[in-house]
Amino acid sequence: MYISISxxxxxxxxxxxxTLLVLAITMHNIPEGxxxxxLFGGAASGxxxxxxxxxxxxxxxxxxxNLPEGIAVAVPLRRMGxxxxxxxxxxxxxxxxxxxAGVLGxxxxxxxxxxxxxxxxxxxxxxxxVVIEExxxxxxxxxxxxxxxxxxxxxxxxxxxxxxxxx
Numbered sequence: 192m193y194i195s196i197s198x199x200x201x202x203x204x205x206x207x208x209x210t211l212l213v214l215a216i217t218m219h220n221i222p223e224g225x226x227x228x229x230l231f232g233g234a235a236s237g238x239x240x241x242x243x244x245x246x247x248x249x250x251x252x253x254x255x256x257n258l259p260e261g262i263a264v265a266v267p268l269r270r271m272g273x274x275x276x277x278x279x280x281x282x283x284x285x286x287x288x289x290x291x292a293g294v295l296g297x298x299x300x301x302x303x304x305x306x307x308x309x310x311x312x313x314x315x316x317x318x319x320x321v322v323i324e325e326x327x328x329x330x331x332x333x334x335x336x337x338x339x340x341x342x343x344x345x346x347x348x349x350x351x352x353x354x355x356x357x358x
Contacts, residue, residue, distance in 0.1 A: 209267040212329055216260050217285040219321035223253050224289035226314035228296025229307060235297070236304050248357045252350050257286050259342060263326065 227250045233241030261282035268278040296314075300307055330339035 207271075209271055212267055212325070213264050213281065213285060215321060215325040216264055217288055219318060219325070220257075220260075220286050220289045221292045222314040222317035222321075224292030225296040226311065226318070227253060227289070228293030228298075229300050229310045229314065231293070232297035232300030233304070233307050236301050238300075238304060238307055241307070245358060248353060251357075252353055253289070255349065256346055257289075259346070260326075261285065263329070 227246065230241050230246040230249055231243070234243045234246050261279075263282075264285045265278040265282035268281050269275060273281070296310065300310065327339075327343075330342075
């Protein structure tokens, strides 16, 4: 089920939906990396609300949810005709921006500790926006609504268990 041209949002582009999905997931990995980096930077700077344990839990949680994101990138690429290996590698490559953004976030916080609450709020807001705007609608297409919803619920449960058990 495809969205009709009249219902599409955003600027007009000649790029295919798959290209836009890969870009959206890659772009949403930037604030994820920033969130981890900001928390590690805050812990290193002695911010009382930030801890290494909290940063590790966040890094593990984001790392766990990167697997389905990589699959969300790889499957449409495979459907377009790319080889399994190339599709897998592109799915993995979409997360390469995370460590770069993490280092930038840690450096920024160690220099600008007063911006920590704003940086965390920005990272969280950006992640929520991209997930709701791009990933959720894409997951609800092609008759996969039940599977996508159950995957979301499963991921949420895993994050809550990690939060309670580890932190």
